[in-house]
Amino acid sequence: MLVGIDLGGTEIKAGLVDRDGRILIRSSIVTGTGRSYRLIIEDMQKQVEKLLKDYGTSIDGIESIGIGAPGLMNDRSGYVIYCPNLFWENIPLGIMLHEHFNKPVYMENDANAAALAESLFGSTKGAVNSVLITIGTGIGGGIIIDHKIYSGSHFAGSEIGHMIVGPNFYRCNCGNNGCLETFASALAMKKYAVHRVEIDGIKTSITNINAKTIFDAAKEGDQLGIETVDRMIKYLSIGIINVFNLLDPEIIAIGGGVSKAGSYLTDKLKEEVGKMYFTHRIQYGDIVLAQLGNEAGLLGAAFLGINKYQK
Numbered sequence: 638m639l640v641g642i643d644l645g646g647t648e649i650k651a652g653l654v655d656r657d658g659r660i661l662i663r664s665s666i667v668t669g670t671g672r673s674y675r676l677i678i679e680d681m682q683k684q685v686e687k688l689l690k691d692y693g694t695s696i697d698g699i700e701s702i703g704i705g706a707p708g709l710m711n712d713r714s715g716y717v718i719y720c721p722n723l724f725w726e727n728i729p730l731g732i733m734l735h736e737h738f739n740k741p742v743y744m745e746n747d748a749n750a751a752a753l754a755e756s757l758f759g760s761t762k763g764a765v766n767s768v769l770i771t772i773g774t775g776i777g778g779g780i781i782i783d784h785k786i787y788s789g790s791h792f793a794g795s796e797i798g799h800m801i802v803g804p805n806f807y808r809c810n811c812g813n814n815g816c817l818e819t820f821a822s823a824l825a826m827k828k829y830a831v832h833r834v835e836i837d838g839i840k841t842s843i844t845n846i847n848a849k850t851i852f853d854a855a856k857e858g859d860q861l862g863i864e865t866v867d868r869m870i871k872y873l874s875i876g877i878i879n880v881f882n883l884l885d886p887e888i889i890a891i892g893g894g895v896s897k898a899g900s901y902l903t904d905k906l907k908e909e910v911g912k913m914y915f916t917h918r919i920q921y922g923d924i925v926l927a928q929l930g931n932e933a934g935l936l937g938a939a940f941l942g943i944n945k946y947q948k
């Protein structure tokens with residue numbers, strides 16, 4: 638059995654997972670961001686102990702513990718390098734969990750963990766090389782090369798959301814201008830639509846502007862909805878074609894809240910990306926919707942140890 642932990646800014650999801658990818662038991666607790674990291678890690682330890690007890694097993698029955706979190710994780714040193722949502726810098730998360738449980742502990746960026754889960758059990762299953770792009774408030778990316786997570790030389794790779802795709806009217810949280818997530822995330826769509834209404838005075842039927850209402854309005858022919866979706870598709874397609882040109886994966890999966898737009902989104906992406914291939918002599922990868930939803934982070938985290946150190 639494996640332990641998977643999805644450490645987020647608002648909640649910590651943990652579960653016991655078997656080798657076939659079945660989540661046997663799970664729980665969710667409030668992260669309580671802003672408290673001392675020691676208290677948060679102690680809560681996580683108690684959460685895992687309760688899961689073991691409730692399932693009627695003990696830590697002896699566990700192979701390894703894996704954690705995914707929205708940040709840069711140094712899996713070798715056991716330190717979280719940087720995790721802005723938790724206000725964490727150089728936090729010995731892996732070390733503390735290892736000392737407490739005396740089991741191997743593995744850590745990864747949460748989008749990489751989710752990409753691993755999709756490649757083992759979901760939308761990209763069977764692909765040797767695949768990429769997951771998660772689109773919510775921001776944009777995350779996970780890269781699987783030769784069936785394994787690629788996290789870069791400094792644990793800072795696969796930051797697809799911060800790929801620069803063109804000048805924008807506002808800056809990204811990272812300090813740069815032009816990041817993909819400032820064009821194609823749910824927040825980016827909202828900001829652009831509001832900007833067009835307030836600065837350009839465009840008329841719209843949308844009352845409560847958010848990614849969902851923008852997609853709905855576009856389908857009904859609302860001008861602002863159409864323009865906002867078209868702009869999002871244009872820049873997301875630039876990001877995707879950059880990924881195809883750089884990595885040539887067999888498949889790119891789109892996950893996160895915005896992927897609820899479904900085939901309406903992927904059909905538009907395929908059409909736009911299809912126009913941008915630099916040669917039509919090559920069969921490029923497919924673009925699909927992710928399948929595992931919110932479970933992907935926990936599931937992928939559980940399999941980190943197996944993915945990193947076994948063929």
Ligand SMILES: [Zn+2]
Nearest residue numbers: 799809811816
């Ligand atoms: Zn950025």
